[in-house]
Amino acid sequence: MRAKREYRNRDATEVAVLDALVDRKGEGLTVFELRAHADISIDELEGALASLKDAGLIEVTDEGTRTVILPDDRVVPEPGEAEDEPSLIDRILGKFSP
Numbered sequence: 001m002r003a004k005r006e007y008r009n010r011d012a013t014e015v016a017v018l019d020a021l022v023d024r025k026g027e028g029l030t031v032f033e034l035r036a037h038a039d040i041s042i043d044e045l046e047g048a049l050a051s052l053k054d055a056g057l058i059e060v061t062d063e064g065t066r067t068v069i070l071p072d073d074r075v076v077p078e079p080g081e082a083e084d085e086p087s088l089i090d091r092i093l094g095k096f097s098p
Contacts, residue, residue, distance in 0.1 A: 001025075003075045007057065009093070013040055013048040021058065021071040028061070028068035 003018035020037035052058045057072050
């Protein structure tokens with residue numbers, strides 16, 4: 001599943017993080033799981049998480065021995081709202097993103 005369209009105009013790394021979190025919205029992801037799902041370096045991930053946290057698009061919870069990152073509810077599309085096919089805008093943005 002992908003993050004809502006209105007949150008896809010961010011940096012490509014941030015969008016990859018949001019998409020990975022939306023896929024696992026119920027259970028969240030640790031930093032290591034998120035890094036593997038989004039296939040990004042730890043430095044890129046650190047910057048993306050800081051930016052998303054500042055924007056209020058993610059929440060971080062401490063579950064004893066694990067720190068879990070979850071997407072904010074407003075980022076997660078409603079059932080049936082998710083698109084199987086990327087929109088024209090998403091495809092164009094993808095061409096220009098690093």
